[in-house]
Amino acid sequence: MIRQAKKALNTVFGYESFRPLQEEVIGEVLKKNDALVIMPTGGGKSLCYQIPALLFDGLTIVVSPLISLMKDQVEQLREFDIPAVFLNSTLSPEEYRQNIALLRRGEAKLLYLAPETLLMPRTRNLLSELKVDCFTIDEAHCISEWGHDFRPEYRQLTEVRKDFPDAACLALTATATPRVQKDIKNILKLEDSEAYISSFGRKNLFLKVADKDNPQDQVLDFLYRRKNQSGIIYCFSRRQVDELYVDLKKEGHSVKPYHAGLSERVRNRNQEAFIKDDISIIVATVAFGMGINKPDVRFVIHHDMPQNIESYYQQIGRAGRDGLRSDCLLLFSYSDTQKIRYFINQKEGEEKQVAEQHLRSLLNYLESGECRRKPLMKYFGETYAGDECGMCDNCLTVDADVEDLTVQSQKFLSCVVRTGEKFGGTHITDVLRGSKARKVLDKGHDELSTYGIGTDWSRNQWIQRSRLLIRQSYLKKDKQYGSLMLTEQARSVLDGTEKVFGLLDRTTATVDGKTPARTSSDVENNYDENLFEQLREKRKELADERGIPPYTIFPDTTLMELSYYYPQDADSMIHIYGVGSVKLKKYGDTFMNIIRTYCQENNIEERRQPLKRRAKKSSKTAKHVRISEAFNDGQSIAHLAEEYGVKEVTILKHLKNYLDEGNELRTEGIAEASSLSARKRDSVLASMKKVGPELLKPVYEDLGKSVGYDELRIMQLYYLAENK
Numbered sequence: 001m002i003r004q005a006k007k008a009l010n011t012v013f014g015y016e017s018f019r020p021l022q023e024e025v026i027g028e029v030l031k032k033n034d035a036l037v038i039m040p041t042g043g044g045k046s047l048c049y050q051i052p053a054l055l056f057d058g059l060t061i062v063v064s065p066l067i068s069l070m071k072d073q074v075e076q077l078r079e080f081d082i083p084a085v086f087l088n089s090t091l092s093p094e095e096y097r098q099n100i101a102l103l104r105r106g107e108a109k110l111l112y113l114a115p116e117t118l119l120m121p122r123t124r125n126l127l128s129e130l131k132v133d134c135f136t137i138d139e140a141h142c143i144s145e146w147g148h149d150f151r152p153e154y155r156q157l158t159e160v161r162k163d164f165p166d167a168a169c170l171a172l173t174a175t176a177t178p179r180v181q182k183d184i185k186n187i188l189k190l191e192d193s194e195a196y197i198s199s200f201g202r203k204n205l206f207l208k209v210a211d212k213d214n215p216q217d218q219v220l221d222f223l224y225r226r227k228n229q230s231g232i233i234y235c236f237s238r239r240q241v242d243e244l245y246v247d248l249k250k251e252g253h254s255v256k257p258y259h260a261g262l263s264e265r266v267r268n269r270n271q272e273a274f275i276k277d278d279i280s281i282i283v284a285t286v287a288f289g290m291g292i293n294k295p296d297v298r299f300v301i302h303h304d305m306p307q308n309i310e311s312y313y314q315q316i317g318r319a320g321r322d323g324l325r326s327d328c329l330l331l332f333s334y335s336d337t338q339k340i341r342y343f344i345n346q347k348e349g350e351e352k353q354v355a356e357q358h359l360r361s362l363l364n365y366l367e368s369g370e371c372r373r374k375p376l377m378k379y380f381g382e383t384y385a386g387d388e389c390g391m392c393d394n395c396l397t398v399d400a401d402v403e404d405l406t407v408q409s410q411k412f413l414s415c416v417v418r419t420g421e422k423f424g425g426t427h428i429t430d431v432l433r434g435s436k437a438r439k440v441l442d443k444g445h446d447e448l449s450t451y452g453i454g455t456d457w458s459r460n461q462w463i464q465r466s467r468l469l470i471r472q473s474y475l476k477k478d479k480q481y482g483s484l485m486l487t488e489q490a491r492s493v494l495d496g497t498e499k500v501f502g503l504l505d506r507t508t509a510t511v512d513g514k515t516p517a518r519t520s521s522d523v524e525n526n527y528d529e530n531l532f533e534q535l536r537e538k539r540k541e542l543a544d545e546r547g548i549p550p551y552t553i554f555p556d557t558t559l560m561e562l563s564y565y566y567p568q569d570a571d572s573m574i575h576i577y578g579v580g581s582v583k584l585k586k587y588g589d590t591f592m593n594i595i596r597t598y599c600q601e602n603n604i605e606e607r608r609q610p611l612k613r614r615a616k617k618s619s620k621t622a623k624h625v626r627i628s629e630a631f632n633d634g635q636s637i638a639h640l641a642e643e644y645g646v647k648e649v650t651i652l653k654h655l656k657n658y659l660d661e662g663n664e665l666r667t668e669g670i671a672e673a674s675s676l677s678a679r680k681r682d683s684v685l686a687s688m689k690k691v692g693p694e695l696l697k698p699v700y701e702d703l704g705k706s707v708g709y710d711e712l713r714i715m716q717l718y719y720l721a722e723n724k
């Protein structure tokens, strides 16, 4: 069964391998055992029941407290052609009837419903007629009064669970506190079941705390380098949300507000706009975020101090569910601390003590000079292994003095002059870095003397520089078009009479041209941004036609891989992350057409994908054939062993199989793998000729036990390949 699960992962979802614990949990569920799963947001909980659901004959029920989440999940599943439905109060009577009919006919694999719907007698009656193989309780912490989101209806699920004695019960949550975990176990009677708890160290989140001196400017600086990226900005109060919203709007950002003071209609509309990428940024109070499943939130800013570590962690957890690097910035000020103290002082007794404890933990985190992951993990009962994570401000702070940035500033300013003071920072950066972007070539900017003189700095560094030049009044920005123009003061920098100093923000800048983020892959750092934009636009168009969020079609990760590998036929496309057979059929051609045209216009060739992933996903060809063909193509045995993560002797076995089937192997590649001298090799071959090559023991004896079996196995293969 687990083999089938793996296959579903590859061919239906288009993913290469399981994430930590997924395989174990799925195995358990398939055996109809109960399990408790605790994984951080973005850990991949959904697949733990979605894959078994595909393999079971019967139905998988998923209890979920949030209607928006249900809808999102069902939409995503339908994009994979997996029959899923939900039942809740938002359905029209007609839709409700249709879904019920579908369930009765046994055509749905997954049913999502809210606890109150499940508790209704008519739902329970309906479900009692059906074969239910898995009973999943999502957001299982809602069962506990100790959690941050207690829901009394959840308590009654214990009763309902008895309706499905043959089903596996799977409880899932991202809440890490031991108290809540214990509650879930007790209430759902999971004491004897396995608990799967994964690490809460979200490695792809870059954590940064900055002193709040000029928050509006700090936020604008931060956003300047993040055009088109989705992000959430949390503020303490509604008023603060409204103010910041207006400020950002004025600066031309695509943004909407969200707080409890807005009508439900407006709130829903703004949330929807965010999910569907109609806007990039949402400025919100803590009211925002529950039920947001958007995987590509690239940043979370805390404009004000969060309530406590737990809510902070939950809020930043909304960033980077897709596993790509995402940035979390918290602006920290003394006066915010005072505000929280004021609220705490209005509480009494135990409640007050708990709140004080929370504040202490939070301050401990904020004021920490060591790796931020240490206090954070400690709070959740984990120890952070290792000294430095390389993904927080404290790990990356270089004790840099203010640097002399005159030369770099001169380059930037003169490029602004050469291009006629008509362009924004991104274009200037493209010219400086010698980009082949269409816009650069069309304008003939590749012929300017400043073209390509700035390759020693990363894109981010240049953009950051331009921002600093604006702040230091060397440049001014046209409010309407965003084009940059020189000020009088800039002339003296250009003619060398004035020097420019500044501090480079190392946490966003790159070191030696490489991003320090350890989780960033080559794909993430070097994908083709221009192609990515074109694919993104197409994705948005397709999503709008279907009325679904763009990420349901393909996540950003897929678009990045597409604009890195440039696949141009179905064979290569199927190996891209997130592309399974269904999506290949639905969208393959549309996206490949764009890629093909782009490659033709820009004279780009498809990039070969690593052998490992090609091999893993293609199920048609047997492994020993794939390995042997790669070997005949010139790959060494050692290389293949590494590629497949096996010992060399295993590769030899595969090669021998291939040979035994009547195929040929190149002999020089085999000899290469042997560490025997040429003389010794000849004596082994002579011995094989004498006593026969099939069995190794006689050869071993014949040679007076002077050559080990590993070497003999290599020479045996050589002998057989040569004597074909």
Ligand code: ADP
Residues within 6 Å of the ligand: 015, 016, 017, 018, 019, 022, 039, 040, 041, 042, 043, 044, 045, 046, 047, 295, 321, 322, 555
């Ligand atoms: P959670 O519910 O734990 O917050 P999700 O189930 O929504 O997390 O998964 C987060 C993201 O990771 C989704 O976009 C999902 O498709 C993706 N994902 C899950 N499992 C894998 C996997 N094994 N390989 C690649 N991507 C995965």
Ligand code: ZN
Residues within 6 Å of the ligand: 370, 371, 372, 373, 388, 389, 390, 391, 392, 393, 394, 395
């Ligand atoms: Zn760190």
